[in-house]
Amino acid sequence: MAFRLSPGAERAGYRLAAFETLGSTNVEALERGKAGDPGRLWVVSRRQETGRGRRGRPWATESGNLAATLLVTGERDLAHTAMLGFVAGLSLAAALDAVLPQERPVRVAMDGADGASPTGKPARISLKWPNDVLLGGAKLAGILIETAGLAQGGYAAAVGIGVNVVSHPQDLPYPATDLSSLGLAHDAEDVFLALSDAWLDTVGDWDAPGGLARIRERWLARATGIGGEVAVQLPGEVVRGVFETIDEDCRFVVRQADGTRTRITAGDVHFGAVATKRDDEKETQ
Incomplete structure (x- = not known):
């Protein structure tokens, strides 16, 4: 199955650049922004080789996981732009709710899990400040926002989202998981399709008057x-x-x-x- 945008995302003017392997989706998106791309561009790959996480930590993805970056350009102040991480987290949580079964297997809750679901309860998709998405208390996805000033004025923001679909990093100081190890048969393309659609609803909330307050309320409702x-x-x-x-x-x-x-x-x-x-x-x- 190939990566594709939801019909709603296409109607809203979003575009797609898809790769099998890429060094970094964030770097690719920012380079395109600096070169004059107007934004609303999703850069996606099934494998990312040289990506970065928070504080410059390596963020590579095995083949079959999802690396997705949305290029956003505009004139807003960067403090406002920083809230895109919360928009991204809510969008991904909504996308996962749409594609995953309601009765999710619980093999995630473990000693030390961040907000883990009690054994026997459906695994909850929750958000951990500032930029992690958890399933049953274990990290399933991470988000990284990077920005760059543009020569013509304004900024380019790369909203990077990495989802553990078929594998997850080992030997971490916190629990992590992936969809495959939980017996959830979805691929990166499924998750991205739902994400491209869920983004429209969440960013619409954010862009409307009073949007920051609504995003905060929605985030707190999912907070771990x-x-x-x-x-x-x-x-x-x-x-x-x-x-x-x-x-x-x-x-x-x-x-x-x-x-x-x-x-x-x-x-x-x-x-x-x-x-x-x-x-x-x-x-x-």
Whole structure:
């Protein structure tokens, strides 16, 4: 099956550049943006060889997984553009709800899982701040937003989405999974088709007046770990407490033991047993 856009995405003017193998879908999208591409372009590949994750970490995908990047161009300020990660997470969660069976097998919940579903309950698709999509408490997908200024003014943003369809990384400091190991018979093309359609609904919410507030509400409804113990790794320190909410700017709010509320714009978030690791262990991850 070949990659294809949903009929709605095509009608809305989205375009597709599909590859079997690519170094990085984000790099390809940004290069096209710098060269004058107007945006609304999905760059997709079944294998990504030299992609990057957050903080410059390697983000390669095995053949059969999904690497997808949407090129967005415009004049909005970059702070507003940063919210595209929340739009992407909600879009992917909606797409997975559309393609996966309602009664999902639960082989994900494990010691240390971030917000894992209790054994015997259907595996929940949830969102982990700032940019992970979980299934049953294990990481199924990650999102990375990269931006570049354009010579003609404005910006190009690459909304990168990587989904573990047939395999997932091993030896991680947190649980991860993929659709195949859960017995879910879907391929990268299925997931992308649903994603290209779900994006339209979510970005429509975001673009409308009051859209940021609606995106925040929708994200909180899917959030993992609210009300639970959390440890957030920051440069040189770990902030511990209870995950209270995300604020109006979608910053992560931790209520510490003394009642202080700390608002975090970037950091590595750990719930459950993973959050109890020693600080010096986290520094090496």
